[in-house]
Amino acid sequence: MNHWLLQPVMLTLLYLQLLFLGLISLVWNVIAALLYPLLPRRRGMAIGRAGISRGYGLFWNVANASGLLKMDATALDPLRDERGVIFVANHPSMLDALMLVARLPRSVCVMKASLMRNPFLGPGAKLARYIQNDSARSMVRHAVNDLKEGGQLVLFPEGTRTVRPPVNDFRPGFTLIAKLANAPIQTVFIDTESPYLSKGWPLWRLPPLPIAFSVRLGKRFAPSADPAAQLTEIQTYFAESLAADPARTT
Structure with a gap:
């Protein structure tokens, strides 16, 4: 097949896959909207998180x-049931959360409050008891409580997709959560040579x-009595590790 014909065929196939992802999300959110008022919190949370993980899988x-x-993302498999x-991971593309959550069925994510109100995404996130980021104090409190109950917290401390390689400046919060919950911080590197769905990619x-x-x-970092210093330490670790092999990420 000529290259000028192959390109639109490949693009169509790629976006059929994204359409399939959208259909999975739509179906699950309809189910979640029905389950949310019927299930007790803990049961709904477990089903909600497992449903999202299996859908992404x-x-x-x-x-x-x-x-x-x-x-x-098989490197995450030995940790899937760890409480x-x-x-914390770098954030090269829009697909990063899908990769981590697919392998971590106990995980909870932090979402924008506007997305929690979105009828296409909100019901599933509410059933899974995902955490809103509209209030920093509330976010920290809910994250700490979830970790103490045995949850897994998935965070992208850059706050947005990477625009200044190797990583954007990290936002504070996760090291404080680690201190208050007495929870270890497991660093995760997402490697890619593709610019697909990176910041600004049409x-x-x-x-x-x-x-x-x-x-x-x-590396895994134990919680620190000095969250601000640990934030700098972990950001430096990410920057140095990614810069050491720049071909591994965009």
Whole structure:
């Protein structure tokens, strides 16, 4: 097939996969909206988080089978049932949370309050008891409580996708949460050579194929009595580790 014909075919296949992801999300959020008022908090939370994780896992299975969009996050598998851990990762693309949550069925994410009110995303997030970021104090309190109950907290301390490689400046909060919850901080590196869905990448533009992401574990940090100093330490660790092999991420 000529290259000028192949490109629109590949783009169509890629966006059919994203449409499939959207359909999974829509179906689950309808189910979650029905379950939310019926289930007690703990039961609803467990079902909500497992449902999101399995839905994202299904998407990645289909994507990997297509050969166009590949993800290897098996490094997280030994930690999937570990309780009371904070996972912090760099943030090269819009797909990062999907990779981590697919492998961590106990995990909770922090979401914008506007997304929690979104009928397309909100019901599933509410059932899973995801945490709103509209109030810093409330966010910290809910995160600490969740960790003490055995949850896993997934955070991207850059706050947005990376725009200044190797990492943006980290936002405060996660080291304080670690201190208050007495929870370890597990660093996670998301490696990719693809610019796909990075900050500023237009949705209609076909990137080089296949699009590949891989996840590897970094150091684990014990909670510190000095959260501000630890924040700087972990940001420096991310920057130095990613800069040491710049080909691994965009």
